Amino acid sequence: MRVRLRDVAEHAGVSVKTVSNVVNGYVHVSPAMREKVQAALEELNYRANLSARSLRRGRSGLIALAVPALDMPYFAELTRFVVQEAELLGWTVLVDQTDGLREREQVVATGLRSHLIDGLILSPVAMDYAELSAVRDETPMVLLGEKIGGADIDHVAFDNVAAARVATEHLLSLGRTRVAAIGYQAGVVARSGVAEVRRTGYEQALAAAGLPVRASLTRTVAGFQRLEGARAMDSLLAERPDAVLCFNDQLALGALRALAVAGVPVPDEVAVIGIDDIEDGRFSSPTLSTIAPDKAAVAREAVRLLHHRLGGPAAPSREVSVGFELVARESTLGRRG
Amino acid sequence: MRVRLRDVAEHAGVSVKTVSNVVNGYVHVSPAMREKVQAALEELNYRANLSARSLRRGRSGLIALAVPALDMPYFAELTRFVVQEAELLGWTVLVDQTDGLREREQVVATGLRSHLIDGLILSPVAMDYAELSAVRDETPMVLLGEKIGGADIDHVAFDNVAAARVATEHLLSLGRTRVAAIGYQAGVVARSGVAEVRRTGYEQALAAAGLPVRASLTRTVAGFQRLEGARAMDSLLAERPDAVLCFNDQLALGALRALAVAGVPVPDEVAVIGIDDIEDGRFSSPTLSTIAPDKAAVAREAVRLLHHRLGGPAAPSREVSVGFELVARESTLGRRG
DNA sequence: CTGAAAGCGCTTACAG
DNA sequence: CTGAAAGCGCTTACAG
Numbered sequence: 223m224r225v226r227l228r229d230v231a232e233h234a235g236v237s238v239k240t241v242s243n244v245v246n247g248y249v250h251v252s253p254a255m256r257e258k259v260q261a262a263l264e265e266l267n268y269r270a271n272l273s274a275r276s277l278r279r280g281r282s283g284l285i286a287l288a289v290p291a292l293d294m295p296y297f298a299e300l301t302r303f304v305v306q307e308a309e310l311l312g313w314t315v316l317v318d319q320t321d322g323l324r325e326r327e328q329v330v331a332t333g334l335r336s337h338l339i340d341g342l343i344l345s346p347v348a349m350d351y352a353e354l355s356a357v358r359d360e361t362p363m364v365l366l367g368e369k370i371g372g373a374d375i376d377h378v379a380f381d382n383v384a385a386a387r388v389a390t391e392h393l394l395s396l397g398r399t400r401v402a403a404i405g406y407q408a409g410v411v412a413r414s415g416v417a418e419v420r421r422t423g424y425e426q427a428l429a430a431a432g433l434p435v436r437a438s439l440t441r442t443v444a445g446f447q448r449l450e451g452a453r454a455m456d457s458l459l460a461e462r463p464d465a466v467l468c469f470n471d472q473l474a475l476g477a478l479r480a481l482a483v484a485g486v487p488v489p490d491e492v493a494v495i496g497i498d499d500i501e502d503g504r505f506s507s508p509t510l511s512t513i514a515p516d517k518a519a520v521a522r523e524a525v526r527l528l529h530h531r532l533g534g535p536a537a538p539s540r541e542v543s544v545g546f547e548l549v550a551r552e553s554t555l556g557r558r559g
Numbered sequence: 560m561r562v563r564l565r566d567v568a569e570h571a572g573v574s575v576k577t578v579s580n581v582v583n584g585y586v587h588v589s590p591a592m593r594e595k596v597q598a599a600l601e602e603l604n605y606r607a608n609l610s611a612r613s614l615r616r617g618r619s620g621l622i623a624l625a626v627p628a629l630d631m632p633y634f635a636e637l638t639r640f641v642v643q644e645a646e647l648l649g650w651t652v653l654v655d656q657t658d659g660l661r662e663r664e665q666v667v668a669t670g671l672r673s674h675l676i677d678g679l680i681l682s683p684v685a686m687d688y689a690e691l692s693a694v695r696d697e698t699p700m701v702l703l704g705e706k707i708g709g710a711d712i713d714h715v716a717f718d719n720v721a722a723a724r725v726a727t728e729h730l731l732s733l734g735r736t737r738v739a740a741i742g743y744q745a746g747v748v749a750r751s752g753v754a755e756v757r758r759t760g761y762e763q764a765l766a767a768a769g770l771p772v773r774a775s776l777t778r779t780v781a782g783f784q785r786l787e788g789a790r791a792m793d794s795l796l797a798e799r800p801d802a803v804l805c806f807n808d809q810l811a812l813g814a815l816r817a818l819a820v821a822g823v824p825v826p827d828e829v830a831v832i833g834i835d836d837i838e839d840g841r842f843s844s845p846t847l848s849t850i851a852p853d854k855a856a857v858a859r860e861a862v863r864l865l866h867h868r869l870g871g872p873a874a875p876s877r878e879v880s881v882g883f884e885l886v887a888r889e890s891t892l893g894r895r896g
Numbered sequence: 897c898t899g900a901a902a903g904c905g906c907t908t909a910c911a912g
Numbered sequence: 913c914t915g916a917a918a919g920c921g922c923t924t925a926c927a928g
Contacts (some may be wrong), residue, residue: 227906228906237916238905238907238915238916240914242907250913252914270674270906271614271674271675271904271906272675273611273905274904275905277608278908278920279907279920280920292635292639292642293632295630295632302656305655314653317638336606336609337561338608338613359606448841475839478842478844479843501630502812506816563920563922564922574898575923576923577897577898579923580898592897592898607921607922610920611922614904614905614906614921615903615921615923616922616923
């Protein structure tokens with residue numbers, strides 16, 4: 223039942239080469255021949271065997287995208303963009319979930335499915351550039367990560383330190399002085415880990431304003447989910463913060479929930495800001511102020527870097543930066559916003 | 560630089576067959592030989608070429624999952640489960656976005672990447688079973704869809720009529736009589752389309768309660784996103800509904816937002832319920848009452864059906880049903896809940 | 897328990 | 913402009 227190129231050739235009474243030429247849109251085929259082949263192709267309902275083609279060409283048209291979790295809105299939205307961009311180049315995206323585990327990140331970078339995928343886009347959580355650079359196989363790889371400069375590995379950089387700093391400065395600009403932070407992470411984390419760099423931005427902003435970093439106003443979380451944000455906010459209430467920077471929007475939405483339950487008016491008593499600009503924050507009550515990274519640009523640049531390594535236009539620098547903007551909504555400005 | 564099985568064989572001084580045996584865990588290999596090969600494998604850092612293996616075996620270990628949109632929380636959560644389940648069988652998931660477009664659903668079902676993927680899980684929006692059954696190629700396909708009975712196509716069924724009916728009954732049980740609905744869809748939709756069947760459930764519940772379906776209390780949407788829910792709710796306010804069934808949680812979260820902006824107390828004046836039980840609804844203010852489908856079961860059963868077609872244990876019936884439960888939260892019960 | 901050889905279905909120099 | 917043939921890197925009957 224499986225229709226091969228050879229079957230089509232026999233059916234049309236031509237050579238396999240000619241059928242292949244037609245299938246691949248090779249121009250030097252006489253119109254009559256092309257028509258005959260086309261008819262046979264349709265009559266037999268031929269579908270190319272992509273494994274065979276890939277083996278022969280040395281290219282599969284598949285790229286992998288490895289993110290911590292598909293059900294974290296930020297990554298779900300990013301994945302959508304990556305799939306869209308890849309499609310423009312005729313590539314298909316294969317999705318991996320690393321759960322932010324070092325072991326899984328390593329497996330992915332070490333060449334899981336090598337020779338099957340043409341390239342890999344990885345959003346590392348546990349491993350840093352140096353480690354990844356050491357274990358990677360020869361498959362082109364693009365990292366989504368921190369601005370680092372001089373790294374010998376392709377990556378789309380987002381300045382998390384600046385993002386957290388700008389967010390914190392926004393809270394300070396409202397006259398808040400007891401600015402808490404939710405999202406510190408305990409134990410071993412990569413130097414370039416998101417929690418680490420956002421923490422740096424937070425602390426830089428406080429320092430610049432001449433404010434101390436109070437341990438009583440910072441909270442460590444086990445993960446960046448809503449529930450963790452709600453818990454952390456609960457435990458923060460006794461400290462009477464007048465503002466909170468959450469290291470992502472999910473934490474912030476959890477914090478908003480905890481404040482609502484406690485009956486604390488936002489932003490009157492406590493202003494809240496997150497980072498990521500996920501869809502939910504635009505429709506929560508109050509709506510969530512946040513730092514909006516240019517997700518479409520992240521996806522576009524990641525795919526573009528891969529394209530370069532796979533024979534596209536000349537390679538640009540290894541590091542491409544992507545910007546962000548402050549989006550102030552009700553959780554810091556109130557209803558007037 | 561590319562290491563082939565043959566290179567390993569030469570390096571170890573054995574035949575290609577032997578190396579293949581070791582790589583594939585074939586048992587009848589002497590310990591000494593195995594060890595020698597193992598060493599060569601590691602020394603050369605051999606990675607199997609999956610395209611070649613797939614061509615030879617006729618199996619790739621890849622399955623595709625086609626959903627309307629990755630950034631709709633319901634599908635993001637579902638995708639996570641599917642990836643997890645697939646992994647248990649050693650399968651990798653390739654993700655497609657159809658955007659709910661008939662054209663794209665058709666392309667996917669017609670054999671996009673046939674011979675590359677071993678199977679397909681499709682969540683159709685625009686096409687119904689009969690159409691899909693007619694255009695599909697021979698690749699095993701499992702649909703995520705409506706309970707239909709007697710269909711000649713594998714599918715995991717979720718009773719959307721019942722889900723919408725139970726949700727509506729919950730609103731009625733609170734003594735509400737002006738129960739609105741947001742999520743009707745205009746134009747051509749599949750008979751088994753989600754909007755269509757949820758609408759049926761809504762109307763059935765009203766009829767059973769002896770209430771009329773008022774056109775003034777139903778709203779058509781262009782899509783199932785929050786923004787559409789907010790807009791629909793805005794236009795519904797003048798009709799003074801005392802409850803609203805939204806055909807999914809995203810619409811409901813949008814509706815909650817519109818009610819908050821309008822200063823309408825929920826659930827005191829208007830009770831709101833959605834369907835899907837997405838994460839956001841557990842942390843919104845008020846928290847969102849909803850119908851919770853067993854997403855893990857949907858994923859598990861879909862993968863299991865595929866497994867049957869791909870040589871797993873004996874095939875079960877073509878239709879496997881998955882249940883749901885009513886989760887009543889603040890948007891219908893108020894804070895006491 | 898191990899080896900030599902065929903063949904999965906393509907694409908692509910190489911001839912003509 | 914078209915055809916015959918090699919070969920991509922595997923796995924698997926078939927011998928031994």
